[in-house]
């Protein structure tokens with residue numbers, strides 16, 4: 099049995115720079131064509147093997163979860179928090195995933211659809227006809243407000259405003275150097291980026307701690323994620339402590355905000371780039387009528403296919419690796435403990451035999467056949483698969499359906515947009531400029547007037 103897969107040796111300066119600051123996709127696809135899949139490269143952080151082969155992904159995602167450590171958690175731990183489900187391992191990880199399953203179960207998530215629809219309409223009410231606006235900024239604002247209202251359960255205009263400001267402070271305080279250079283995680287007399295991040299994190303934590311205390315004191319049963327976290331108990335009867343809840347909430351913010359925002363911005367981009375696809379989606383949405391229950395929108399097959407195709411062609415999370423704890427056999431190779439394997443959606447989602455003409459945006463491919471969990475990995479896989487997958491799909495489907503039904507938009511520029519590295523995620527280069535052409539006939543009463551604020555409540559989808 100061969101020990102390790104072939105590869106180019108060192109990644110080289112140009113490919114390192116292109117992968118880190120532009121797009122890793124062309125580099126990875128070229129290396130897979132030259133050396134096969136999987137292939138191994140020596141990077142500045144040591145050797146890494148990239149994997150986009152479905153059989154290899156099956157082996158990784160179905161292995162006993164104790165086989166691997168998550169890769170690179172030291173990068174995100176200071177933001178997500180030491181006890182959060184994104185970075186924890188072993189018994190704690192399994193236990194917390196179980197506890198967090200309730201607020202992210204499909205029944206709970208569907209009850210958030212009304213809030214998603216309100217938030218999307220509020221964002222669109224800022225658009226002025228014939229003035230360009232940034233679709234990426236709009237979707238960032240939508241995704242952020244959904245986290246604040248659905249995950250944190252914050253209510254009331256003033257309180258939502260305060261929490262939004264604290265969240266934005268923290269997001270802006272997460273300087274890329276803190277992530278890639280642990281050596282600068284020092285106070286520097288309170289002036290450096292680390293100190294700024296700690297201050298912003300403490301300010302947000304203080305606001306969220308007030309939310310937790312108020313909810314515990316009121317004893318109110320709430321259907322938002324925080325409400326369900328407080329209600330859910332481990333098997334022994336204990337729940338999460340306040341500091342652990344703060345870590346989970348922060349992790350959910352960072353895991354769920356930018357990922358959904360860039361995916362939505364890409365969906366709007368591709369739909370307006372491909373008029374036939376947009377027309378087919380509109381016809382499907384319009385056929386349900388202007389007052390269609392949200393539940394019905396969530397069941398539309400072409401809308402589902404559009405979201406999946408967006409996540410296939412432009413996956414926002416591209417390097418979620420696994421580090422074997424013991425020798426791991428894969429497609430005839432044996433990986434030593436400590437040597438990271440990185441399942442790559444950029445490689446898997448562009449395999450010709452699975453996705454013919456992979457660079458074309460063609461949602462019908464998801465109606466023509468089913469893809470296994472080892473053939474579509476935008477949400478990762480195995481025991482660490484994205485916990486927020488149902489919420490992300492609800493956010494994407496409801497936002498697209500409501501805004502496409504009620505607004506006529508167009509791209510403000512026809513120039514092609516690249517899928518590039520943007521901090522922890524990948525997304526469109528630039529701001530995705532679009533233009534509002536006007537309201538469409540048949541907009542609902544909620545769209546025409548001032549949308550009212552709703553809160554997550556069980557059975558509210560529709």
Ligand code: HEM
Nearest residue numbers: 184353354357358361415418477478479482484485486490
């Ligand atoms: C389009 C949007 C999203 C995409 C593409 C996405 C993708 C991913 C990926 C690739 C992973 C890593 C999976 C792995 O290691 O195999 C992940 C993990 C995770 N995601 Fe998402 N995500 C999205 C939205 C969300 C949302 C909305 C939330 C919740 C608010 C969320 C919460 C999480 C959590 C908690 C984890 C860690 C799971 C664990 O380690 O056990 N994600 N996500």
